[in-house]
Amino acid sequence: MQQAQQAMMLQLATCTDSKTFNNILAKAEQTLTIRQSIENAPLIAKQGEKKDVIKEIIRVIEFFLTVTGKEMETFQIIIMSGDLYEKFKNDTLEDIILMFKMARMGDFGKVYKFDTFIVMDWANSYLERKSEEREKLLRSARPQPKEESKGKYFHELSPELQKKFERFRNPNVQKFLTPKITDYLTEQKHRDQISKALENDTPNP
Incomplete structure (x- = not known):
């Protein structure tokens, strides 16, 4: 599962056709989890040139707009993608994909409108959930103290x-x-x- 997910993400990074990109992304987001993002996904800041990563973020935003029927001016999409890069540069592209999926499913409330301010609120909510998941993983990884045997009267x-x-x-x-x-x-x-x-x-x- 992990190798298949990594292969799909690599396809996203190298895909040039918008329709093919959307099809691959639709499949990839079905199996993505926050835990996978924490354990396996590379950080955005280490995925290559900023301009190349921003292009991928733009296409993720466009995918969300296509699926939800929302609209946004091209310059607004470019601005939002740059803001998301800065917000998630110490996280992953998978996190951005998951955030938009959760927003689409109503996890952050009903989507009445779509702009940078709304998306940044989603980002904050998503990163809080990711922080909680990371803490759970850390707790489960800590060795449990052994109970000392007690003498009897x-x-x-x-x-x-x-x-x-x-x-x-x-x-x-x-x-x-x-x-x-x-x-x-x-x-x-x-x-x-x-x-x-x-x-x-x-x-x-």
Whole structure:
């Protein structure tokens, strides 16, 4: 899928016939995603000469006008393409294509008119969505912290294990116990010592 998408984008860059360009673009935008743009697409500023990239942007704008039935003067299209180049030069041509597709589908609200001010609003909304998608990708790429194993209190152990741990009262073995079990055994030892002392202090009848 990725190689096919890249091949279509290369065809767009080299296509000279407007009708063929529109057909290729119509196919390309069906499979484009914001994630693909983030992970695979080259930045506009690195796609070649500015004038050549602007020509591609002009044809993307003209495609939108053809599909939606909107109209715009040629000089206005040229101005808009230059503005979009500056807006997206650290993003991708795919982003511009996706932005116009989302606008056409009503993702930014109903299209009552078409001018540079409206398109720049769409650009801001689109770039916010792209930023959110990039943050999701970063979060999913971060390693998840491993949960530390926690020791159990002595009374939480099974009777069989409690019997086995009785032999751990030997101080030389206590270093292998968890802190909770060590604390419990220490407290139990103190209680045993107190009980024994009380028994010794009790006078015989």
